[in-house]
Amino acid sequence: MPRTHGIDLALFVHVIGAMILMGGLVTAAGAGIIGWRDTGGGLRRLSALTLFAVALPGWIVMRVGAEWVYSKEGWDDVPDKLQPTWLGIGYITADAGGIILLVALILGGIGVRRARSGGGAGLLKASTVLAAVLIAVYVVTVWAMGGKPN
């Protein structure tokens, strides 16, 4: 079913937020994995800071855009049972992903603080692993949003 032009702006906000989120996750996971064995923690710190400064704002913009599109398309008036599968996938992965991102941010934040006194490597590595898991989750989400399986 063709979508109307009425949701274009909301969809743009949703997509640009999702792209910033994905880029932040790729950068954070990449920096964390490449710097995994480094004795200096520069790359692991960059990983945690990217999650905070790029992925988190991206997630917020994506989630606001998602709610805006949901409202504009009138899904509020459709019973949950009749809503398509792809919409459910989007909601579950966005919200569960938000919780995982929050845990990664907390681990990374504590890790960055401890790194100043020479510790925190384990926490920063855990934060990197969660960022990598989120990339996999959001690849599935992008596929579902694009292909709209039902």
Place this chain on the structure above:
Amino acid sequence: MNFYDWMLALHLLAAFAIAAALVLYSVLVFNGRRMESPDQTKFLFRIAPIGTPLIGGGSVLALILGVILAIDSDRYEIWNGWIIAAIVLWALMGAIGGRTGKYYTDVQKLAQEGGEGAQQEVLARLRAPTGALLHLGTVLVFVLILLDMIFKPGA
């Protein structure tokens, strides 16, 4: 999911790969401008290769899958204004992105050559506005393509 749905999903994933690379490069350009010692610049050049397959593969796939979508669609034709605009913008993004890539590859080569003078030149080039402006141009053209894809002017 039919053939069109699959192509659309993969087209979207290709666009996300380009976006991910551009965000990664943005982080590196931003950090590169704040570097104060040659040692700090080394990790930038270690992360940058992650973006190469993402932007290269993503760009080629986005174009090919986009053309397939236009041919397969009953509603759109390849000669529609917004599709031609997207292809022109795609070529422009490639041209500016190519120049950006060359600028930073040259800086990386200079960093690998070593030497006190070379290291100071690396810092100066990372701080210079040239690379950042080229990168900003690439990002702006990508955002224009995204706007064109979503708003589909004239469709």
